[in-house]
Amino acid sequence: MSTMNVENLRKAFGETEILRGISLDVRDEEFIALVGPSGCGKSTLLRLIAGLDEATSGRIAIDGQDVTRLPPKQRDVAMVFQNYALYPHLTVRANMGFSLKLRGAAKAEIEDKVAGAAAILGLDALLDRYPGQLSGGQRQRVATGRAIVRDPKLFLFDEPLSNLDAKLRVQMRTEIKALHQRLRSTMIYVTHDQIEAMTLADRIVVMQAGRIEQEGAPLDLYDRPANAFVAGFLGSPPMNFIKGRLQDGAVVTRDGTRLPAPGTRVADDGKTLLWGARPESIVPGADGLRGTVEVVEPTGPDTQLLVRLAGEPLIVLLRTRAAVRPGEEISLHVAAGDIHLFNADDGSRLDTGV
Amino acid sequence: MHIGRRQFMAGLAGTAFIGSLGRLNAQSVSLSVPWMGWPEEQVRPLMAAFENESGVAIAEERLPIVELFKTLEVRLQARNETPDVYLVDGPLTASYAARGHLLDLGELMAGERDRFVPTTLVQGTYNDTLYAMPLGTSSQLLFYNKKLFAEAGLPEPSADPAARMTWEDLVPLARDLTRPDSSQFGFAFENINPYQLLAVPQSWGAEVIGPDGLTAAGYVDGEAMVEAMSWYQALFQTHKVGPVGTFQTGVTQEMFGSGKLAMMVGGTWNLVGLNKFQDLDFGVAPHPYFAKGKPVTPTGSWHVGINPRTAHMDEATAFVKWLSTRDAMDLWFELRQYPPALKQIWEERADTTFVDPAWAIVRHELAETATPRPATPGYREYEEFLRTAMQDIQTGADVRDTLARAAQNIDREMRKYR
């Protein structure tokens, strides 16, 4: 039963400002993903919440209690590190029980809680091993187990899966999701992988250059990105952008191609806009935009095309096995509701009202 | 070896000179000669003089005293043709000779022996054979600071060997000259070398080694030795007239030179060595003795010997022979004022370099009281243990135990010579 609130949090190292005023409220049992490119301040924010670094100004509260100046010990948070940070000289059992031992818990209680966490994570057989004898996925589980044993108010994850190979990452992602559903604890999860964020989080917070760009439910952010940065960051392959001038209900590109722009009154004619469409929302259709296929990449379920349109490269993700060849002309269609328009100067979204 | 510009120029001049005499061929022979690490200007001219005369080059190596002994030990034990000629510390003659490291000089020096001061030959002799030619000798004097005597209102000691001070008289005198508040001490021996200190038990009447030259038990730890060394210890521990820690010449000379020590028994080399203290006004008197015993003074110095395995026997013998000449010895005295080994130099140099009364005292001592160190092939072992014992005794170790331990160790090491 824990909430976490951050108010106007700032962090500077000398002249360099890492966080430029972050405010965020995390509800009880919520799973929050902090995403953003490297250097955006997401890990710093997590470390401030954990108490590993001290905020320059602002306030952090856990369960309503101001913890801004408290050491980690008194915050009752647990953290899973990117490199797991296991104690190499201790067995899995001792690693998981370490915090309880420091707290002076009874042997039986430690034994009990470690066994419980081990059962959840399937670590029973590994309890007497040392970290050096474990695989990457097993170490990740131990690091998670060390957090679970604590039964903390807040779980913090700092890119916990980024040291794993792709296959294992998908598997562990599912495990963490299941864990959250089982424990119903409040979790804050830092990642640069937007798929992890999309699949795991109740709410995603997108950060850039020390600021929050947008926060909200994953699909809301995906469907209605507040700006071109968020639109480009979420989604893989990323959204296509083409620059043009608004004219008579269309975005006219440099070479005169007219891209459909729904919602006639978004802006005055002559204004420079970014026209955006996600690769999977572009489909073949008669009387559409004409482009030339340059590259065809079949992946099994999908076919990814690189199409030259209006002189710009455009990624198209087809859900079919398309019988197209490089060099062929193709006609493409985008539904009005799938077209995103952004101000070219500040990247902000223009509501098409469709 | 470092070659300075001066040597280079000297070498150049020398080469040109020799070349003009058409002796270039002989230059191919070069003798390897380990030598003491005296200043270069006290060594090179002697070598250069021989080079000029013979055409044989001398490659001398100037080594600090400890290094010299170590280097010689290593090279001689390798038993090959190097070194050709080397500097021998008098009492080590027996040690080298017993191990076959010295050429018998009997033939070379036949008919020359009368030219030497007799005690100087003793140290170069082992089993009645002369193995090492004496380059000079040494003696010990009582040095005293005239200013400190005047301040204390005390009469200066007499320079007349006949009116020699006794140790019994010296102790109260030293006490009067000791000022603990200004760290001034009354008396010290220059160092703890047996060379210097054996004169104390010998004056007491002690035999410092068995008649076979190989037995320490009953001598080194004998009753007379224990009594004499207890007297020595009392200087430092009971009367506190001597500064504990005066083990080496450097420290003691520094203290005497800077007026922190009123009297010092020290070697003749101090006559020159003390020159560097400009404010020092010192006098010399004969070495003290025990009233119940007889006057004894240390003696002995550097000798020169030939490696019997040398590949240049002719040149090596020529070099040693040349060193024994009047001209070489005179040049050597010019360079470094050791009391001469040749009677002739004593005559010629009287009243020139050693100012009176030192010259007269030393001459008297060498003739009357000089007692060479024990002639034993195990002198290195004997000296090593005895020096450590002297040091320990000065710092307050139990005299009887220390000497007993030294005697035991010496005897263990002497076994190999029996």
Add this chain to the structure above:
Amino acid sequence: MISSRWTPYLFLAPALAGLLVFKLVPIAVAVGGSLTGMSLMGDLRFAGLENFEYLFTDPEFWSSLKITLLFNLIINPLQLAVAFALALLVFQPMPGLWFFRTLLVLPMAVSTGISAVLFGLFLDGNLGPLNGFLEWIGIGAQPFHRSQEQALATLIGIATWKGAGYWMLFLLAGLYSIPASVHEAARIDGASAWQRFRYVTLPMMRKPMAFVLVADTAINFLFFAPVYILTSGGPSGATSVLMFQAYRAAFTFSDIGRSLAISTILLAILVVIVVLEFRLLRAPEEERS
């Protein structure tokens, strides 16, 4: 195919040759030489265990053995502790850190011989400045290396002055090799500064500490120059370590066989102690794998 089961050895050959020529052969020569004796005139003969028998009946040898062990028993843990304390001190970021680090490793740049000579002057009872200072503050002059009671401790002090900064470097590198995240994990787990040191730093420093202890032991068993320069094994044998005995046997008593016998014994003791030290400091996670 060129490759065969000999290929790895071919690649190792230069290193193995070096090991053979520079380590194993000298050891073999030393051990072999300890079984020989030389007559006064230089004739070498096989002496069997005579040299060892001689040593075992020599009270000087036993007292020297005792002093060597005592010396090492004190100096090795002491140097490790001092070096560790210094490493922790300069590990913390603080202004002017480079200055203190330089200061601490400076003694390394002074040769052992020179540092012994300097300490000899510094501690001298008559001319040395330290005793003047001690008298001035009322403690009174100390004999240091001139007294049977203080000599060994003085040498230990000099060696530690010289060595601690050097060993500190290894421990400092060890401290840097502990990932910061492990310390952070411990902080989050609720460990106090002392608990982090006790449960995280100390156990994770096992390897560098084992290295330092073993290397330091090897060096200190061969401790020689300050003994030779300052005390000559005295006073009354108080600092007569085995290396000094070996030196004296070879260069003063011309008894190479005995000297090599002492060296051989020294080597054997050293091997035993180093094995024990490795055992003692072996990390538990390595015992199992």
